[in-house]
Amino acid sequence: MTKVWVWADVTPDGPAPSALELLTKARDLGDDVAAVALGPGAKDAASALGEHGASTVFASDDEVFANHLAQPPTAALAGLVEEHAPDLILFPSSYEARDVAGRLQIRTGSTLMANATDVLDAEHARTEILGGTKIVDVELKGPSPKLVLVRPQSFAPEPSGGTADVVEVLADVPNELKTAERMERHEEAASGPRLESAKVVVAGGRGLGGPDAFAQLDQLAAAIGNAAVGASRAAVDAGWVPYSYQIGQTGKTVKPEVYVCAGISGALQHMVGMKGAKRIVAITKDPDAPILQIADLGVVGDLFQVVPALTEEIEKRRTGS
Amino acid sequence: MNVVVLTKWVPEPEGTPTIGDDGLLVRDGADGALDPGDEYGLEAALQLVETAGEGEVTLISMGPEVAHAALQRGLAMGAHKGVRITDDGLRGADALVTAKVLAAAIQMQEFDLVIGGVESTDGYTGTVPAAIAELLGIPSLTFARGFHVSDDTITIERQTAAGYDSVISPLPAVVTVTSGATEPRYPSLKGVMAAKSKPVETLAVSDLGLSAEDVAATQTVTSVSDAPPKQGGAVVEFDETTPARIADLLAEAKVI
Numbered sequence: 001m002t003k004v005w006v007w008a009d010v011t012p013d014g015p016a017p018s019a020l021e022l023l024t025k026a027r028d029l030g031d032d033v034a035a036v037a038l039g040p041g042a043k044d045a046a047s048a049l050g051e052h053g054a055s056t057v058f059a060s061d062d063e064v065f066a067n068h069l070a071q072p073p074t075a076a077l078a079g080l081v082e083e084h085a086p087d088l089i090l091f092p093s094s095y096e097a098r099d100v101a102g103r104l105q106i107r108t109g110s111t112l113m114a115n116a117t118d119v120l121d122a123e124h125a126r127t128e129i130l131g132g133t134k135i136v137d138v139e140l141k142g143p144s145p146k147l148v149l150v151r152p153q154s155f156a157p158e159p160s161g162g163t164a165d166v167v168e169v170l171a172d173v174p175n176e177l178k179t180a181e182r183m184e185r186h187e188e189a190a191s192g193p194r195l196e197s198a199k200v201v202v203a204g205g206r207g208l209g210g211p212d213a214f215a216q217l218d219q220l221a222a223a224i225g226n227a228a229v230g231a232s233r234a235a236v237d238a239g240w241v242p243y244s245y246q247i248g249q250t251g252k253t254v255k256p257e258v259y260v261c262a263g264i265s266g267a268l269q270h271m272v273g274m275k276g277a278k279r280i281v282a283i284t285k286d287p288d289a290p291i292l293q294i295a296d297l298g299v300v301g302d303l304f305q306v307v308p309a310l311t312e313e314i315e316k317r318r319t320g321s
Numbered sequence: 322m323n324v325v326v327l328t329k330w331v332p333e334p335e336g337t338p339t340i341g342d343d344g345l346l347v348r349d350g351a352d353g354a355l356d357p358g359d360e361y362g363l364e365a366a367l368q369l370v371e372t373a374g375e376g377e378v379t380l381i382s383m384g385p386e387v388a389h390a391a392l393q394r395g396l397a398m399g400a401h402k403g404v405r406i407t408d409d410g411l412r413g414a415d416a417l418v419t420a421k422v423l424a425a426a427i428q429m430q431e432f433d434l435v436i437g438g439v440e441s442t443d444g445y446t447g448t449v450p451a452a453i454a455e456l457l458g459i460p461s462l463t464f465a466r467g468f469h470v471s472d473d474t475i476t477i478e479r480q481t482a483a484g485y486d487s488v489i490s491p492l493p494a495v496v497t498v499t500s501g502a503t504e505p506r507y508p509s510l511k512g513v514m515a516a517k518s519k520p521v522e523t524l525a526v527s528d529l530g531l532s533a534e535d536v537a538a539t540q541t542v543t544s545v546s547d548a549p550p551k552q553g554g555a556v557v558e559f560d561e562t563t564p565a566r567i568a569d570l571l572a573e574a575k576v577i
Contacts, residue, residue, distance in 0.1 A: 070461055110417075128548060141539050181488065182479075199576050297570055299558075299567070306559050
């Protein structure tokens with residue numbers, strides 16, 4: 001019997017999409033699938049986790065797991081692993097999960113693979129490197145559980161119609177593990193649809209030359225409607241837009257119907273985050289930009305001409321004039 | 322204030338890396354540099370030590386001999402000394418092995434803080450700093466986009482999907498610094514010259530009290546294949562017909 005576990009990120013708003021994606025895959029990989037959900041919202045999330053394939057949800061709503069970074073959840077997960085001996089644990093590539101997986105690896109002596117794009121069985125996983133141009137299969141050896149961190153949106157979530165037994169996880173975390181403490185959470189204002197679920201993503205990069213040019217992308221996104229604005233790492237590192245805009249290896253993975261980018265050359269690190277788009281339109285002044293090799297329509301020109309002209313064309317069609 | 326900075330030599334970030342017959346990245350003889358993602362953390366370390374007015378920044382790097390270039394860059398930026406762990410037994414080292422080796426080397430230093438990048442520019446694993454913290458038995462604060470040290474505590478602004486969290490922790494701790502968190506200084510000519518005479522210790526796995534078994538890789542690449550290439554479409558020079566052409570594509574996709 002193969003035991004496959006999924007680390008489920010949860011909040012009081014519900015389970016993260018990644019938890020449902022990973023559980024859907026876990027059903028193919030094992031005959032005993034469980035989820036581990038720690039922190040406020042865990043027990044409420046259990047029904048959705050069960051519906052997507054977890055027959056057991058190890059859960060605790062205790063705030064200690066949300067208020068302190070990494071160490072309390074690692075200790076609880078390590079305790080569960082010791083008791084139940086899973087063969088494989090799938091983690092999302094989230095901030096919290098990366099820290100927990102990295103720490104758990106030391107406790108269990110297990111191998112850990114990051115950035116997986118597919119999991120073949122309990123001992124083999126797949127990743128893509130060099131911006132998705134090479135597929136690498138990896139054999140995971142050594143003591144169980146094997147730990148695999150999976151890239152976002154690698155699997156489409158599908159309900160199985162199951163239900164889960166909830167097993168309470170004790171929150172008896174020793175004081176010496178309650179170190180790094182969250183004092184405050186700050187949310188930065190975001191408008192429009194979420195990048196990850198928008199039908200159209202309009203993204204800007206280094207070629208924009210500064211923060212002001214993003215207003216032109218906002219106008220284009222507004223003309224299209226249901227479009228979100230994103231950015232390459234270069235634009236984020238330059239401080240033109242906040243990190244929440246970032247698309248790529250470090251940042252968000254988007255799979256919109258149409259991806260329109262301006263002033264982005266197509267560094268490997270960026271392409272990983274957007275190559276799953278159904279259609280790609282790239283506007284760049286560099287005729288040799290790598291992004292043109294994967295664009296369905298590449299436009300070589302000055303983005304400060306192309307973007308306003310496109311916005312105008314779309315508005316014209318909308319008003320029928 | 323003594324700060325250890327984890328530094329990695331990576332193949333030239335703008336170049337196209339080569340994959341060897343064994344499925345591993347070719348590092349020997351390749352062009353490379355200090356991982357650009359490490360410079361933000363190094364700048365943070367230099368600022369913290371400068372503000373404290375005492376202490377040292379020590380660079381620790383695991384890699385082949387060419388990794389020396391990464392240390393030289395860091396020393397030219399202002400780090401005080403370097404430690405390089407070079408050993409044929411570390412070829413193909415995975416995240417677990419890397420964490421064990423770096424943690425062992427860190428334990429040979431005096432430190433209040435260990436700083437690293439969020440993830441490397443070649444491997445993107447991003448779990449090594451937390452694993453090191455677990456080995457050292459200290460807190461880990463990842464994704465710092467801002468930081469402040471006072472007495473025995475560090476407070477960071479920790480990047481989140483929605484914004485940031487304020488996180489406070491006692492020292493010593495492991496902190497990872499995001500790209501863009503600081504503005505890395507450019508090494509001065511004086512810095513480059515001074516770097517040549519700064520101490521760099523070279524260690525093998527056995528010097529760290531680790532056995533060959535301790536550093537045996539726990540995963541192997543079984544195959545590397547080309548992904549089916551995505552077929553690019555038309556590339557056009559911008560003219561007055563282009564906006565309509567893009568709009569047609571959007572209409573075809575039923576998004577306008």
